[in-house]
Each structure stands twice: as structure tokens, then as C-alpha cells.
Amino acid sequence: MDVLRTLKERCDPKNAALIVVDVQNDFVNPDGSAGKRGEDCSAAIAMVPNLLKLIDEGRRVGLTIVYIRTTHSEWTDTPSWIYRSSQKSGLSTCREGSWGAEFYDGIAPLPSERVVIKHRYSAFINTDLNTVLKARNIQSVLVCGVATNVCVETTARDAYMYDYYVTMIDDCSAAYEAKLHLGTLDNMRRHFGLVAASREIIDSWRDLPAKLAAGI
Numbered sequence: 001m002d003v004l005r006t007l008k009e010r011c012d013p014k015n016a017a018l019i020v021v022d023v024q025n026d027f028v029n030p031d032g033s034a035g036k037r038g039e040d041c042s043a044a045i046a047m048v049p050n051l052l053k054l055i056d057e058g059r060r061v062g063l064t065i066v067y068i069r070t071t072h073s074e075w076t077d078t079p080s081w082i083y084r085s086s087q088k089s090g091l092s093t094c095r096e097g098s099w100g101a102e103f104y105d106g107i108a109p110l111p112s113e114r115v116v117i118k119h120r121y122s123a124f125i126n127t128d129l130n131t132v133l134k135a136r137n138i139q140s141v142l143v144c145g146v147a148t149n150v151c152v153e154t155t156a157r158d159a160y161m162y163d164y165y166v167t168m169i170d171d172c173s174a175a176y177e178a179k180l181h182l183g184t185l186d187n188m189r190r191h192f193g194l195v196a197a198s199r200e201i202i203d204s205w206r207d208l209p210a211k212l213a214a215g216i
Contacts, residue, residue: 021145026100062211140165144172166193
């Protein structure tokens with residue numbers, strides 16, 4: 001197996017998948033649970049146009065795209081999960097069947113794109129994400145979404161532990177405080193992989209022929 005040293009190699013659709021983490025109403029829309037508990041959703045809203053452009057360009061070159069969607073219910077709640085600090089005011093985040101658990105405006109997976117449901121911060125814990133990626137011979141994951149320092153970071157860390165090359169996408173990810181976003185990016189650079197802007201990734205595809213969106 002060849003070593004993928006450069007960003008271009010790690011973004012090549014033959015090797016890579018885009019993992020879009022938790023771009024859902026409760027995490028992005030100010031009327032969602034994060035906004036209602038006082039989090040600043042402005043960075044999350046601001047990154048969405050960059051993400052939509054990246055998704056469109058990824059589809060053009062046949063990139064594998066996997067959307068991660070959090071849901072919680074009485075079937076998945078445990079005492080340690082229920083009593084984490086963000087839920088002290090009540091269980092309101094991404095409850096199964098709720099508006100808050102739906103994807104944010106513009107995030108619309110195609111029938112040929114995979115949606116993976118998760119119940120914890122990591123998209124690899126008790127899901128079929130690893131199986132899906134291995135089945136498509138994916139070696140490299142491009143990770144983005146909300147929040148940078150929680151579910152995106154946890155997913156990226158686990159991807160690294162599963163021996164994927166990891167690239168976190170700076171301007172397609174967001175946290176509720178800039179310092180938390182930047183801290184995660186610094187940690188990623190130091191220990192887990194690459195950090196890149198969406199334009200760098202799109203530029204790496206410039207000479208690739210257009211293809212139909214990859215089916216899974």
C-alpha cells in the first residue's frame with residue numbers, strides 16, 4: 001500500500017471520503033438546542049456555504065461522501081450520557097424524530113450517499129462507518145462539521161486510531177468559541193494529520209474529470 005504523503009494524494013477520490021459530522025438543526029440553527037442554551041451558532045452558520053460548495057465539487061469528481069447524523073432517545077440514553085453538562089437543563093438535543101435532529105438547511109444527501117446514525121460523539125462508536133469505508137477501500141478521511149472540538153474532533157481521533165489518514169477541514173468546521181476551534185486544529189496538526197481549507201482540497205481536484213456522484 002502506497003504512503004499518502006501529500007494533501008493531493010489524501011484528497012484523491014480514489015483514496016478519500018468526506019465525513020460530514022452533525023450539521024443538524026440542533027447544532028447549527030440558533031433555534032436549536034445549542035442556540036437555546038446560549039451557544040453562539042454564528043460560526044456554524046457561516047461555514048455552511050463553504051461546505052455546500054465542497055460537497056458539490058466532491059460530487060463532481062465522484063468523491064465518497066458520508067453524512068453523520070446524531071440521534072438520541074430512551075433507547076440510547078445512559079446515566080453518564082444523560083448527565084453530561086450540556087444536558088443539565090433537560091434532554092433536548094437531537095431527540096429521535098425531532099426537528100432538531102434533522103439536517104440543517106441545504107444539507108441534503110443524495111440517494112447514492114450514505115447517512116450513518118450515531119448516538120455518541122464519535123461516528124465510529126457502535127456504527128457501521130468503519131465497515132462502509134473499508135468496503136469502498138477508503139484510506140483517507142476528510143473530516144468536517146460541528147462542533148470542531150467535540151464530535152468532529154472525536155471522530156477524527158478515532159479515524160486515526162483505525163489507521164486512516166486524517167485531514168480536518170478548517171473552514172467547513174465550526175465550534176461555539178473560536179479558541180476551541182483553533183485549539184482543535186492545532187492539536188490535529190501536531191498529532192493526528194493535516195488541516196486544510198476547502199479551497200485547497202477543491203484545487204487538488206482541478207484536473208480530475210467529472211463523474212457521477214459515488215454510490216454506496
